[in-house]
Amino acid sequence: MRCSARIFCDDTLLRQWKKHLTEGQPLTKGDAFRLMRRTLNETQRAEQQQRLSFLASKGNSTTVWKALARHNITWRNSLTLMDAQLAAFSPSRREFVCSRLGPTSRLWMQLPHVIVGAWQTEDDMLAVFNRLLASETIVQFASIVLAAIRERPQLGGVLPVVSCVLLHCYELGGKQPDTALSCCRLLALVGAEKLPRSEREVLAFRYAMLYATQGQWSVALSVVNAAHEVRPSAKRLLWLHTSRMVQWIKAIECLHPVEPSFVASSIEYAPNWLCALRTYERWRSRDAAQALLIRKDCISAVGWEASLHFCSQNGVDSYGILRPILSMVPGDHPQRMQILTDATRATGESMYAGTLSRRAFKLAQRGEWAEAIGLLCGCRYYDVALPLAPYASRGAALPHELLAYEGALCRVNLPGGLQAPVSFEEQLAVALHGDWRQLKNVHDNARLKSLMLARSEPKLSPKSPILEESSEIQCFTFQSEELSRLVCLSASSKVQQYFVQVIPQELRKHHFGLRRRGGLKPVSPDRYAKFLSGNEIVTDGEGCNALCAIVVEHLRLTNKLSGEAFLREVSRCLASGKVQLTAGLRHEFSLAVLRATPHFGRLDATLSSRIALTTPLHYLTAHAVALESCMSALALTGQWERAIVIMQRTKPPYPESSAALAYVAPRHLALNVVKLLWRGNPQDRWTLVLQDLLHGDTRFATDELVISAFRTKFSNGRKDVQWRRRVLGACCALLQSSQSMHDVMQTAKLSTLCALDVDEHGLQRLLRVLSWEQALTAIGDLSENNEVIDEHWLLIACMKPHIPFDAVSKGVSLFPYSFLLNTVRVYYQAVEEKSLVTAVKAVYRYQMLVMKEYRADATYLRPLVTLLKGLLLHYDGERWSDTTVWPLVRRLFNHIVEGFGMTQLGREGRRGVPVALREDKPLHALLIIGLLYHHLSRVMQMPIPANITSHLLRSAAYGTNDYNAALYFFKSLKHPNIYERSLLVFALRDVDDAMTLLLRAGRFVHDRPEQALLWSDSRRGSDRWLLSIELLSQSPPPRGKLLNLCRGWTWAEALRVMELLRRIMGTSPEAKMYAELVRECHLGGAANVVISPIPTNGEGE
16 A cells, blocks of 8 residues: 555646646646655655665656756756755766866856756667677777767767776677777776775776787786775786796706706796797707697697607607597597507606506597507517507407517417517517516516516525626516516505505405505504514614604504604603603604604694794704604694794795794784795696785685685595685784774685684684683683693683683693693692692793793793783782792792893892882782883783782882882883872982982873972972972962972973983973073062963873
């Protein structure tokens, strides 16, 4: 009913306007005002109901304005209606109306015609856009643009278009970029600020590609770099592509010898095959030839025959390079198999046997018999290729070598056998089907020699020529299942393990039978026990590796394999003396532990970083697995300086975990590290994601999250899950805006994040901002899923404000063997029981552990500051009055000064709290703890609450006679209030040099100039402190008391005070007023001076 009523009202209003337009009824000014008022009311009602306005329809709007124009309603009487009409217009129509109405009234007389023209103009532009989108060539597109501009001189020679029209221009201009660029100069994008950032990025790239098509890559790169919409990773990739495109020019023009890798890269990325060929002719080499043959345009241009001849000339032995060329050989060529055999022969010795078996099996599966026979014959697998010969196409000639092998095989089966085999085909036939013992001078073929060695008896004399010339047995494929198993099972376990991973699963039974012997032999459950109870001692690096392998296998058999269990067993071996290394080999055991970490994920970051800090760099950088663990651990513990030093000493390729430095290093260093990693591997998506996130751009990361979510949904692969966790963790660690993180989560379709959604680096960033309940819940989720929990994560959670003792105990129970966390638990238990002595002992124990075991790492010094802060907050003055705690606090102070090398702290203590350090009296221990807390907070750049400093100032002023302590804590206040100034005055009441101390404390007299007037008068007696406190309690100070302060001064004293005011307050209005007061008082005209109340800043902390 409501909709019907609205339509009825609109129709009624429209009919009344049409009466005055089409039916000729006169429209007086009064009628016009009534109709316009009804129209405005209807427009406002539509806006309140959030529906389409009456004037938003073209028919309604043109009817209204044509009626007003026909009956000569002046533009002044139409202004109210014009505002509503403009609000209903689109931005382009509003811009059209504003451009047509000028400052003169003559232009405004055409207001109805202008508004009607706005409707017609936009419709006209839509028609132009449709014609442009329908154009099929850039020439047609340009002609339409020129005609539209010529027919509309009001456009000023530039045609405004929407994004889809501009994009169509770029697409058509791919074949004629000159015409497209000329056309772009006549187009202007409308509403660019309202387009999505991704669409603007596409437009910028398409425009840059027009210059790239012309060969102007530098111009294209400058266009992309100037566009803020393009993500940093895309700019970096375009820069890489541009630099690669011009490499061949540098290679040709270079007069000095260049690296072969640079020549190969120049040939690979040359813009066309002719440029690549010119580079090869300049620097001829085997690597350059291989790079040239990789290019498909090159082999397509010269043909397969010339390409194969080129391969033979340059000794190309890579089957991956030959395969595209061999696929070009015509299928009906009569000598096709012979050509394939001859071309593949060079790859026979370099191709791994498992890879050859897999390739031949796949070719046979697809029915590509000629390719399979050519591959097998080229690698001399004649016994495997012969059964495939019947499947070859009719009329195709078999390879000569295969026919020779078939003839030798027939002669072997004759009664007399084959006498004195000379050729390889004859020797292979005898070895497979004849008396293999008659073979003397065996050809240099690894497959044939492995067969001979496998058949040899174990008691064969060591002087046998076979054993003298043979090498280790390798796994190979034979047509005979018996021979394949004989050779493969005779090989070492390591060789078998790798061969099994390469060949297809369907061939494993052929090579190893139902049960494969070899591989990693399972360790018996009692082997580890025998090692512990035996006399065997580990004395070198190999022994350390073997010990770690035994421990890992023992824990795997008992289903207890974890990092914690591994460390427990390793510690047991060390404690029992089973490892005795010299001083020069002590690092070997640490490296062996790190090399064993892939079996159970990763070690605790604290332990790994400790190993990285104590192991010599030249040993650490030589082990990739150990280096991978150390770099990630150093990033987690904040040791980015050491990680950068290690990275500088490491040769490329760098460890993948080096990218974690982007989370902890300063931004400029993080960008340099990521760029360095990207240059080492430009195809690495991870470094590109990090580059974008460091610049605050989340588009690449969100794209990766969407792709990984799709893959995880359908495949549930572990790699996809880990990749998703890494990307989300990087977003958590690098993004500084909560809105950016919200957008990422919304794109990833995550309402909340749990600990299992991010990696360790992202979780560590989240733990710092979560409450203690959420932090312990996240750590508990990790523990339930057998994930690694770092010790300092629990430390972060336990240092959260207002965490109860029960929660701390629950968190520490997840890390029961940590002395540090148990010390924290004892501290919180002491706080719960209000035992100050126990709490101080716990703090002392904590700092000793940090100094000796954790090398004074900043990650563990920050919790020490939090513990000191807790001592100041949880214990009142009565607890600190107990003098039994003073020796503990004094010892704590000495250990921190000596153990951490903080000589500045010692000097600061002697100046700040000399009495408290010297005498054992009530509250002196509190002042020492306060000094420690303030100094360590400044060193660690942690905020100091003003209420703690104020409490320490009060204790120093009222509870002790140590005015130095009061002055120290007062200077620590950034914005002291009136009460704190009064406390300082009270503490200095009996000090002879109080005037000098107070005036040197700039914060005391700042904003209180009257204190400078009072304390600079040396003639006043010991009652100055009472008058000072009285003046502090009055704001602004009374005029009479200020006059009394200045009265009786000499001219020298007045000048000294005015100079003091200038130094304290500069040229502020307050300083000028006080200086004028002093001057007038000295001249004797104080009675005639009218002084307004002295303004002061608001007091407070």
